Amino acid sequence: MNFGGYGLYLLISLPALLLGLYAQAKVQGSFNKYSRVRTSNGMTGAEVARKVLDANHLESVQIEQTRGALSDHYDPRSRILRLSQAVYATPSIAAAGIAAHEAGHAIQHSQNYGPLALRSLIVPAVQLGSLLGPIVFMVGFLFQRYNLALIGVLLFAATAVFSIITIPVEMDASRRAKELLTSTGIVYSGEMEGVNNVLDAAALTYVAGAVQVLSTLVYYGLLLFGGRRRN
Numbered sequence: 001m002n003f004g005g006y007g008l009y010l011l012i013s014l015p016a017l018l019l020g021l022y023a024q025a026k027v028q029g030s031f032n033k034y035s036r037v038r039t040s041n042g043m044t045g046a047e048v049a050r051k052v053l054d055a056n057h058l059e060s061v062q063i064e065q066t067r068g069a070l071s072d073h074y075d076p077r078s079r080i081l082r083l084s085q086a087v088y089a090t091p092s093i094a095a096a097g098i099a100a101h102e103a104g105h106a107i108q109h110s111q112n113y114g115p116l117a118l119r120s121l122i123v124p125a126v127q128l129g130s131l132l133g134p135i136v137f138m139v140g141f142l143f144q145r146y147n148l149a150l151i152g153v154l155l156f157a158a159t160a161v162f163s164i165i166t167i168p169v170e171m172d173a174s175r176r177a178k179e180l181l182t183s184t185g186i187v188y189s190g191e192m193e194g195v196n197n198v199l200d201a202a203a204l205t206y207v208a209g210a211v212q213v214l215s216t217l218v219y220y221g222l223l224l225f226g227g228r229r230r231n
C-alpha cells in the first residue's frame, strides 16, 4: 500500500495550509483593529444592516443576534440575517462592513443573483460529496478499484465547485456592501479604508478555502493516476 507517502501530501497541502493560516490571522487582526474604531455616525451593526436592507425594500428580512466570533451569516431559507455579538451591538467600522456584507447576501438572494442560486442548488451534493467522496476514494484506492476511486474523486469535486463559486458570491456581497455604505451615507469616504481592509481580509479566507479543497483534489488525482500506472 502506498499513498504516495506523507511527503507528497505535505508538498501539495502545505502551501494551502499556510495560506489558510495567513488569511485567518489577517481577518482576525483586521477585525480586532477596526472593531475598536467607532464610526462617526455611531450606528451599530444591527442598525446598519436594517438601514441597508430597508433601502433595498427588504423590510421583511429579520436581523438576529447569534453566538460565536465571526459567525455572521445570512440564512436564505428563513430569510434571517444573523450577526455575531461584536457586530450586532457595536458601532464600529468592522461591524458596519460585516453587517453591510451580510445584507449584500440578502440583496443577492432577493435578486436571484446567479452564482448564489447555483451555490444553493449544489448544497445537497456538497453535503454528500464532502463526506462520502474521501471514503469512496480511499476504499476504491485501497482495493485497486480505480473506477470506484474515480467516483470518489467526482463526489468530492462538488465540494471544489462549491468553494470556487463561493469566491464571486463573497466578492459581490462585499462590492455591494462598500457601495451601499457610501450611497446611504452610513460611512463617509475617510472611513472606507477600514471597511475595505476588513472585507478584503475576509475575501482572502474564501480564496484560501478554495485552494485547500483544490489541493486535496489534486492529491487524489495524483494518487489515482499514479496508482493506475503502477498497476
Ligand SMILES: [Zn+2]
Residues within 6 Å of the ligand: 101, 102, 105, 170, 173
Ligand atoms: Zn459572505
